[in-house]
Each structure stands twice: as structure tokens, then as C-alpha cells.
Amino acid sequence: MPATVVVDGTITVAETDENYVCATIDWWPHDKCDYNHCPWEYTSVVNLVGLCNSSASSLDAFRPLRIRIGGSLQDQVLYDVGNLGSPCHSFFKMKGGLFGFSKGCLNMDRWDALNNLFSKTGAIISFGLNALHGRHKIKNKVWGGPWNSTNAHDFISYTISKGYKIEAWEFGNELSGTGIGASVSADTYAKDVVKLNEIVDALYKNSNKKPSIMAPGGFFEQGWFAKLLKITGPGTLNTVSHHMYNLGAGVDHHLIEHILDPYYLSKVSKTFSSLSQTIQQNGPWASVWVEKSGGAFNSGGFHVSDTFVNSFWYLDQLGMAAAYNTKVYCRQTLVGGHYSLLNTTTFVPNPDYYSALLWHRLMGKTVLGVTTTASPYLRYYAHCSKGRAGITLLLINMSNNTDFIVKARSRSNLKQNLQQTSDGASSFVNSLKRSVSWIGSEVTDGSLFREEYHMSPKDGDLQSKTMLLNGIQLQLTEKEGIPNLQPIRSRLSSPLYISSLSISFIVFPNFDSPACA
Numbered sequence: 001m002p003a004t005v006v007v008d009g010t011i012t013v014a015e016t017d018e019n020y021v022c023a024t025i026d027w028w029p030h031d032k033c034d035y036n037h038c039p040w041e042y043t044s045v046v047n048l049v050g051l052c053n054s055s056a057s058s059l060d061a062f063r064p065l066r067i068r069i070g071g072s073l074q075d076q077v078l079y080d081v082g083n084l085g086s087p088c089h090s091f092f093k094m095k096g097g098l099f100g101f102s103k104g105c106l107n108m109d110r111w112d113a114l115n116n117l118f119s120k121t122g123a124i125i126s127f128g129l130n131a132l133h134g135r136h137k138i139k140n141k142v143w144g145g146p147w148n149s150t151n152a153h154d155f156i157s158y159t160i161s162k163g164y165k166i167e168a169w170e171f172g173n174e175l176s177g178t179g180i181g182a183s184v185s186a187d188t189y190a191k192d193v194v195k196l197n198e199i200v201d202a203l204y205k206n207s208n209k210k211p212s213i214m215a216p217g218g219f220f221e222q223g224w225f226a227k228l229l230k231i232t233g234p235g236t237l238n239t240v241s242h243h244m245y246n247l248g249a250g251v252d253h254h255l256i257e258h259i260l261d262p263y264y265l266s267k268v269s270k271t272f273s274s275l276s277q278t279i280q281q282n283g284p285w286a287s288v289w290v291e292k293s294g295g296a297f298n299s300g301g302f303h304v305s306d307t308f309v310n311s312f313w314y315l316d317q318l319g320m321a322a323a324y325n326t327k328v329y330c331r332q333t334l335v336g337g338h339y340s341l342l343n344t345t346t347f348v349p350n351p352d353y354y355s356a357l358l359w360h361r362l363m364g365k366t367v368l369g370v371t372t373t374a375s376p377y378l379r380y381y382a383h384c385s386k387g388r389a390g391i392t393l394l395l396i397n398m399s400n401n402t403d404f405i406v407k408a409r410s411r412s413n414l415k416q417n418l419q420q421t422s423d424g425a426s427s428f429v430n431s432l433k434r435s436v437s438w439i440g441s442e443v444t445d446g447s448l449f450r451e452e453y454h455m456s457p458k459d460g461d462l463q464s465k466t467m468l469l470n471g472i473q474l475q476l477t478e479k480e481g482i483p484n485l486q487p488i489r490s491r492l493s494s495p496l497y498i499s500s501l502s503i504s505f506i507v508f509p510n511f512d513s514p515a516c517a
Contacts, residue, residue, distance in 0.1 A: 009513025070128025082154030131172030177221030229283030300339030319381030
């Protein structure tokens with residue numbers, strides 16, 4: 001079916017951080033189970049093994065990959081430094097404990113080993129601190145009392161003394177609004193964010209770069225978030241972080257239906273829009289991160305979240321979030337659970353890993369406006385290309401029975417063409433330039449090509465854990481390295497086919513895009 005995609009390369013719609021793609025490392029132990037599955041293995045911050053082998057090359061391929069350390073058990077973690085006052089032990093199941101687990105502890109030898117890996121691979125780290133330490137449960141999920149900041153202070157001080165680079169210190173996990181396992185009032189929370197900022201100011205006073213303060217790392221509730229911003233005020237809370245699991249529970253038998261339903265996926269745009277308005281009205285100085293998102297909650301969907309079909313949701317979310325000025329998008333998880341980017345035992349990349357890597361390498365920070373004549377089942381996003389001239393289109397074909405033949409055009413050139421009454425003397429090349437927006441100071445044979453990255457599942461099985469790139473199976477090299485992700489080059493005059501149930505990145509190196517200059 002023919003489809004025209006029109007890109008407005010003259011205006012910046014939104015802007016992400018240069019390193020938009022992020023992944024999480026969680027605290028869940030191996031005996032965290034959901035729906036009779038226990039998919040976490042040994043992937044916790046405190047016991048993650050194998051990082052220095054195949055997974056190190058997986059991190060290094062991004063160079064840099066943002067990593068957010070935190071998760072549901074974050075507000076039960078103590079740090080084995082200073083006067084801890086209690087034994088440093090691992091998490092264990094405990095009746096009555098938050099999420100059914102005891103408090104746990106991070107020893108500094110482990111923290112040292114992790115930072116050695118982060119340094120080698122160039123990872124950019126944000127760390128979620130325990131925001132419940134010292135508090136007590138008042139009733140139901142509501143917690144009160146003062147935050148005991150001593151352990152966090154000592155941990156930050158140790159981190160500075162070792163020269164470890166932290167981009168952001170985040171306060172708490174899913175304590176906002178009604179909370180998930182626990183909640184703290186916005187008034188109390190805001191006062192403690194101010195306190196954390198004072199601690200970071202004091203400890204980093206002689207540092208070249210002070211980490212930012214990020215909060216609350218929870219699900220968006222307008223009133224609670226607005227109050228947090230009003231009380232903290234400018235110069236304190238640099239980043240508003242929130243979580244998204246818009247596919248529902250991992251046990252939902254309709255997960256794949258939701259993933260392939262553009263109308264269902266678009267519902268979450270209301271959250272992005274409302275959060276954006278809340279920040280503009282109450283804290284325009286703050287940026288926004290989706291700091292934890294796995295699609296389906298409770299460890300993800302078995303034999304869904306780690307398969308090719310999940311990339312339809314994941315890449316659509318990356319595109320949509322970017323269009324609402326989200327600076328960073330953190331995928332739950334790098335490793336652990338069904339939604340893991342890497343296999344939890346072998347560390348072999350799952351399909352979403354390659355989706356993330358292609359976005360990271362191809363999509364720049366500048367978001368462009370784009371429209372299409374196609375059906376809603378062809379999702380589309382356009383960014384300035386990363387590290388080069390031109391634009392990159394992300395085209396997601398969710399239709400199970402329609403192939404699209406796409407023509408890419410520039411809005412500015414369309415306007416110019418409408419103003420022209422005739423152009424009989426145009427050469428073939430100039431005509432081609434107008435019709436597909438392929439421009440440059442000099443038109444050469446090389447500029448009359450586009451680069452195509454077509455992703456599809458092995459054997460046409462949407463629940464395959466193997467991704468094909470331009471028909472070639474993606475698998476680790478003999479030395480367990482990430483394979484080269486090579487495009488095919490096609491002449492601009494040739495049709496651009498987007499097959500049903502496939503995803504494509506299309507790079508136009510000389511597209512008419514003044515906003516990308």
C-alpha cells in the first residue's frame with residue numbers, strides 16, 4: 001500500500017539527551033517469583049555474575065550506555081560503610097517485609113567491582129538511594145517519620161573518595177502518590193529532597209561536577225508531583241523521574257494484542273502530556289526521565305517481553321517519549337526478569353537489545369515533526385541523525401497483512417512546490433531532489449542513496465528470541481562480541497518497502513533539515 005511520510009526538518013519539536021537510551025540493574029534476588037516463574041536468576045546488584053565477560057561487550061557496544069541502579073527493594077538497602085549499626089546481609093524472604101523481603105545490604109567490595117566495570121565500559125550511572133531509612137509505617141502503605149540520612153551521606157562520601165562518577169543521585173523508588181509497596185507524603189518527601197541536595201552540595205563542593213538530584217521515581221499522580229515541585233523550588237530537583245508499565249500485568253494473556261494495537265499504545269500519551277504540563281506550570285527548570293519502564297509489570301511477560309514482538313512496544317515508547325521532551329528513557333532491565341535486554345543466564349542479547357543499540361547509534365537528540373497518509377498501523381518517528389547530517393526515520397509496521405511502499409518528503413519542499421506554477425526546465429536530479437528531499441551543496445552519486453535497517457523475527461515467528469537485520473541473523477561473534485549492524489544501501493529512486501510486522505530505521509544522509517544543522 002502506498003504511503004507518504006512528510007517530515008518537517010525546519011523546526012525542533014522536542015529534544016532528548018545525547019545518550020537517551022538507558023537500562024536498569026535491579027535489586028531483586030534469585031527467589032523473586034511472579035506467576036509461578038522465577039526469572040531473575042543471579043542478576044541483582046549484589047550478586048550479578050558474568051558482567052566482566054559477554055555482558056561487558058554488550059555494555060561496551062553502546063559506549064556509553066546509561067545505567068540506572070535501583071528498583072523495588074531500593075528503599076530497604078543499607079550500605080556497608082561508616083557506622084552501619086547492623087550486620088550486612090543479603091535479601092531474604094520475610095513475611096511482612098516490604099514486597100515480601102527483608103532489608104538487604106551493599107558491601108563496598110561489590111560497589112568497587114561494579115564501578116570497575118562501569119569505568120571500563122564508559123557507562124553513565126545514576127543511583128537510587130534508600131528514602132525510607134529511619135521511617136516507620138503509620139498505616140496501610142503510608143510511612144512517616146524523619147528520613148535518616150546518615151547512611152546515604154556515608155555512602156556518597158565513600159563514592160566520592162574512590163573517584164567514582166555518578167551522574168545523578170535519585171531519592172526513593174515508587175513512593176509517590178499512593179505508592180506501590182509504600183508511600184510518603186509529598187510535603188515530607190520534598191523536604192527530604194532538599195536535605196539530600198544540601199548533602200550533595202556539601203560533599204561535592206570541591207568536585208568539578210556535582211551530580212544532579214532526581215526524584216521521585218514513581219508513577220505519575222498530578223497533585224503529588226505538582227506539590228513536590230512547588231516545595232522543592234528551583235535549584236534543587238534537577239530531574240523529575242517517573243515509571244511506566246502501560247501494557248499491564250505480565251500474566252495478561254492479551255499482551256501481544258496490546259503491543260500490536262496502535263490505539264492501545266497511544267493511550268499512554270495522556271500521561272506524557274499531563275506530566276509535561278505539570279512541570280511547565282510548577283517546575284519548568286526540571287527535565288524529565290522515564291527512569292524505569294518494562295512494558296508489563298511483575299517481571300514482564302513470559303515468552304513475550306524477551307522476544308521480537310516486544311520491540312514494537314519498546315521502540316514505539318522510545319519514539320513517543322522523545323516527542324514529549326523526555327531526556328532519558330531507562331528500560332527495565334539490562335539483565336533480570338522476562339523483560340531483560342540480555343538473557344539472564346547466558347547474557348546473549350535478546351531482540352530488544354539490538355533495537356536499543358540501533359536507536360542509540362542512529363537517532364540523534366533532535367526530534368522532528370512528521371505526519372503520514374498511512375493507516376494508524378504504520379507508526380512513524382523522525383529525528384536528526386546521530387553524529388552526521390540528515391535525518392533518520394523509524395517506521396514500525398504493526399499490520400499483519402499490509403506492506404507499505406513509503407515515500408519520504410520534506411514539508412518545506414512541499415510548500416515550495418505549491419508556490420511554483422511551473423518548472424519545465426528542471427533536470428532529472430533536481431526533480432528527484434524535490435520529490436524525496438535529498439539535498440546538498442553538491443549532488444553526487446553517493447548522496448542518491450539511503451541506508452536501510454530492516455528488523456524482522458527469525459522464521460517469521462513474532463515470539464522468536466532471534467532478530468534478523470536485513471534478513472541476516474544477529475548473533476554474537478566467535479569472541480562473544482556484538483555483530484556489526486550493517487545497513488543495505490538503496491537508490492533513492494527505488495521503492496522503500498516496509499513489510500508487515502516489521503520495524504525499520506531509514507537513514508537519509510542529505511534530507512532537507514535546517515533544524516539539524
